[in-house]
Amino acid sequence: MNDSSWGAPSHPGQWGPSQQGAVPAGPAHGAAHAAQTRPMPTVPETGGDQDDRHRGAARPSGPPAGGSRSAEPPRRPEESAVPQKKRAGRDLRAAIGVGVGLGAVIIASLFFVKDVFVGVITAAVVVGLWELTTRLEERKGIRIPLVPLAVGGAAMIVAGYVRGTEGAWFAMAVTALALLVWRMAEPPENYLRDVTAGIFAAFYVPFLATFVALMLAADDGAERVLTFLLLTVVSDTGAYAVGWRFGTHKLAPRISPGKTREGLYGGVAFAMIAGALCMEFLVEGGSWWQGLILGFAVAISATLGDLGESMIKRDLGIKDMGKLLPGHGGIMDRLDSLLPTAPVVWLLLVLFVGN
Incomplete structure (x- = not known):
C-alpha cells in the first residue's frame, strides 16, 4: 500500500448512513421515511469504531436508559480525521546538548593530541561492546566472553593506528582465537552459538572502528x-x-x-x-x-x-x-x-x- 494513503481522510459521503438511505420529502413518502428513520435495535458491538466505520453502520443516538443527558452527536468522517502535529521522536534538547559535548571532546582531542583521540575511540568501542554483549545475554541468552573481546578490541584500535592494516588484521585474528579458547572454560552447551556471536561482535564494533584509526594515522x-x-x-x-x-x-x-x-x-x-x-x-x-x-x-x-x-x-x-x-x-x-x-x-x- 502506498504510505501516502495511511490515515488519509475519507471523502464526504463515503461512509455513514446519511447518504445511503436518503428519502425525498413529501407526504407520499412519509410512511417509508418513518420506517427508515425508526431507531434500530441495539446489537452487541464486535469490532469497535473501526468495524462500524468500515461497515457504514449507524449507532443509536438516543439518550441512555434512565438518564436525561443528551447523547453526543456522531462525528463526521472529515471531523475525525484532524491532522495531528508532527512530533520529534527524541528529546531534542538533551540530544543537542549531548551532541555538542561529545563534539567538543572529539575536536579537542583530534586536533591537539592524536593519541588522546585514539583513547576516545578505544573507550567508545569498549562501552559499545559492553552494551551489545549485555543486551545479547539479556534477550537471547548468548554469553560472549567480554574480557578477551574488550582487550582484543582495544588492541585492534592501537594496532591499526601504529601498524596499519596488517596490525589490525593480526589483532582481529588473535581476538577470535582468544574467544574460542576463553569460552572453553564454560560448559559445551551453546559453545558454537556464543563464539560465533563473539566473532561477529569483534568484527562489527572494534574492527570497523579501526578504520578511523587508520585515517588518523595519515599526515x-x-x-x-x-x-x-x-x-x-x-x-x-x-x-x-x-x-x-x-x-x-x-x-x-x-x-x-x-x-x-x-x-x-x-x-x-x-x-x-x-x-x-x-x-x-x-x-x-x-x-x-x-x-x-x-x-x-x-x-x-x-x-x-x-x-x-x-x-x-x-x-x-x-x-x-x-x-x-x-x-x-x-x-x-x-x-x-x-x-x-x-x-x-x-x-x-x-x-x-x-x-
Missing part, C-alpha cells in the same frame, strides 16, 4: 577524520530533518518505520554538498567532484548501518542499546551509522588522495 589524519565525522553527522541530520518535515513514503517499514524515502534523499543531498566543501577546502589534494562521490557513499553506508542496527534491536525486542547518552540512547545507538561508514571513507580517501 592529514585529523582533517580526514573530521571529514568522516562531519559527513556522517550531516547525512543523519539532513535525513532526520527532511524526513520529519516532508517524509510520507516509508523506506523500510518492517525494519525502521520512522525512516522515509524523502529523508534518504535529503540525507544524500546534504552529504554531497558537505562532501564537496570538505574535499575542496579541508582535505589536502581533494576536489569538489570527489566530495560529491564521497558524500553520496557516506549517506548510503550510514543509512545501511542504521538499518542494520535496527534489525539487531528488532531481533532483540529493544528500542535502544543503552541509556548512557540522554536523547541518543546508548553508545551503540550513535556508532550504528559511523561503524560501516568508516571503511568506506577510508577507502575512498586512499583512492582519491592517497595515504
Whole structure:
C-alpha cells in the first residue's frame, strides 16, 4: 500500500448512513421515511469504531436508559480525521546538548593530541561492546566472553593506528582465537552459538572502528577524520530533518518505520554538498567532484548501518542499546551509522588522495 494513503481522510459521503438511505420529502413518502428513520435495535458491538466505520453502520443516538443527558452527536468522517502535529521522536534538547559535548571532546582531542583521540575511540568501542554483549545475554541468552573481546578490541584500535592494516588484521585474528579458547572454560552447551556471536561482535564494533584509526594515522589524519565525522553527522541530520518535515513514503517499514524515502534523499543531498566543501577546502589534494562521490557513499553506508542496527534491536525486542547518552540512547545507538561508514571513507580517501 502506498504510505501516502495511511490515515488519509475519507471523502464526504463515503461512509455513514446519511447518504445511503436518503428519502425525498413529501407526504407520499412519509410512511417509508418513518420506517427508515425508526431507531434500530441495539446489537452487541464486535469490532469497535473501526468495524462500524468500515461497515457504514449507524449507532443509536438516543439518550441512555434512565438518564436525561443528551447523547453526543456522531462525528463526521472529515471531523475525525484532524491532522495531528508532527512530533520529534527524541528529546531534542538533551540530544543537542549531548551532541555538542561529545563534539567538543572529539575536536579537542583530534586536533591537539592524536593519541588522546585514539583513547576516545578505544573507550567508545569498549562501552559499545559492553552494551551489545549485555543486551545479547539479556534477550537471547548468548554469553560472549567480554574480557578477551574488550582487550582484543582495544588492541585492534592501537594496532591499526601504529601498524596499519596488517596490525589490525593480526589483532582481529588473535581476538577470535582468544574467544574460542576463553569460552572453553564454560560448559559445551551453546559453545558454537556464543563464539560465533563473539566473532561477529569483534568484527562489527572494534574492527570497523579501526578504520578511523587508520585515517588518523595519515599526515592529514585529523582533517580526514573530521571529514568522516562531519559527513556522517550531516547525512543523519539532513535525513532526520527532511524526513520529519516532508517524509510520507516509508523506506523500510518492517525494519525502521520512522525512516522515509524523502529523508534518504535529503540525507544524500546534504552529504554531497558537505562532501564537496570538505574535499575542496579541508582535505589536502581533494576536489569538489570527489566530495560529491564521497558524500553520496557516506549517506548510503550510514543509512545501511542504521538499518542494520535496527534489525539487531528488532531481533532483540529493544528500542535502544543503552541509556548512557540522554536523547541518543546508548553508545551503540550513535556508532550504528559511523561503524560501516568508516571503511568506506577510508577507502575512498586512499583512492582519491592517497595515504
